[in-house]
Amino acid sequence: MEFRYLPMTEQDKKDMLSTIGVQSTEELFADIPVNVRFKDDLNIKPPKNEYALTKELTELSNRNVNAKSHTSFLGAGVYDHYIPSIVDHVISRSEFYTAYTPYQPEISQGELQAIFEFQTMICELTGMHVANSSMYDGSTALAEAVNVSAGHTKKKKVLVSKAIHPESLAVIYSYAKGPGLEVVEIDHMDGMTDLKQLEKEMDENTASVVVQYPNFFGQIEPLDKVRKIVDKGKKAMLIASSNPLALGYLTPPGEFEADIVVGDAQVFGIPAQYGGPHCGYFATTKKLMRKVPGRLVGQTKDEEGRRGFVLTLQAREQHIRRDKATSNICSNQALNALASSVAMSSLGKQGLKKMSWMNIQKTNYMKKQLKLAGFEVAFQGAFFNELVVKLNQSVSDVNRKLLGKGVIGGYDLSKDFEDLREHMLIAVTEIRTKDEIDHFVKEVGDMCG
DSSP: OOSSSOOOOHHHHHHHHHHTTOSOHHHHTTTSOGGGSOOSOOSOOOOOOHHHHHHHHHHHHTTOOOTTTSEEOOOTTOOOOOOOTHHHHHHTSHHHHTOOOOOOGGGOHHHHHHHHHHHHHHHHHHTOSEEOSOBSOHHHHHHHHHHHHHHHHTOOEEEEETTSOHHHHHHHHHHHHTTTOEEEEEOEETTEEOHHHHHHHOOTTEEEEEEEESOTTSBOOOHHHHHHHHTTSSSOEEEEEEOTTGGGTSOOGGGGTOSEEEEEGGGTTOOOGGGOOOOEEEEEOGGGGGGOSSEEEEEEEOTTSOEEEEEEEEOTHHHHOGGGOSOOOOOOOHHHHHHHHHHHHHHHHHHHHHHHHHHHHHHHHHHHHHHHTTOEESOOSOBSSEEEEEOSSOHHHHHHHHHTTTEEOOEEGGGTOGGGTTEEEEEOOTTOOHHHHHHHHHHHHHHHO
């Protein structure tokens, strides 16, 4: 009993081959030409017993750098926020942890109510009419929104700000291939979407305009001005990708008449965990309700007048009317949506607003200290949670040195933006202390002279 699993024995192999009417493994693969088969032994280690394997994997995992062992100033879409301890207690319950798609409401009331609460809180934050039960992550939710806009308007041109997350832009391109959409990138100017270029590209063939609020650089885009430009198109739609934590303090996109608001709920109750899994949200207006990918949970009453919850609407076109489908998504991130719901409920409206405000204040403190240390802060507009600072050397070199000081540095913007070499995107969340911020500024200042 050296293994925690039951390995396949030689007798198991014989029984399987006999069942399918084959005498040997060689005969099973007879259709594969001999000259393309791999004949040598694989260059892998021999198997270890359970104890030795667990010991080796533990030693390897202890070499990882994480947000508990180091102070993190890395954001760029995945953030180190406060997670109330109650979140793990709730999502670890077996009825949630092992739950399957809640098709049968009579045995899924707990999960259905949790999803309903998630939808409700997302609507309150975004200022939209309806929200679905969640999506895989913020990037796929944004790409789904682009496809919905094209399907609804019957147009093929989409204007996308280059100030959105670069990975989201890449996902949009992937999604656009199927329906043959034309993606037109709008440059950023001083960290904000170039509105003059946006207005120039806007025409009657435009399906939608995509902006991020706050954008990838942490800057607050002027959605009121963007909305006016969108209105110059013929039935064009405004899609806003928003950090839901920021919406605890900022004016929600719904008040700027956004047509679709999407984003990532990772900021609420979901740890970084190597970049995933996350929980995307998708909120929109009533007129687009039947175009929403995935499913919506609704509230109803049973025969005895008791409140209950059911799957009110599902985009069944994925299954039975594929020619009319705008999406192939028919699932959701129920467990992570639950984690976000518990986190938001635990914080409450005032707590969420305070948490958002602390992100603004602490990022402003970081900006002030960087300027006092002689650094150039790249953009001067209003910002949330993140800011861009110019260093006088490679960001990757600085980050490598910071690791030795117990600090995870910011994001190297030269990976995605040619014009931002030696620029670092720094995230400052509510859990970063004054001492941690001062330590970061001192260390980077010493490294950059």
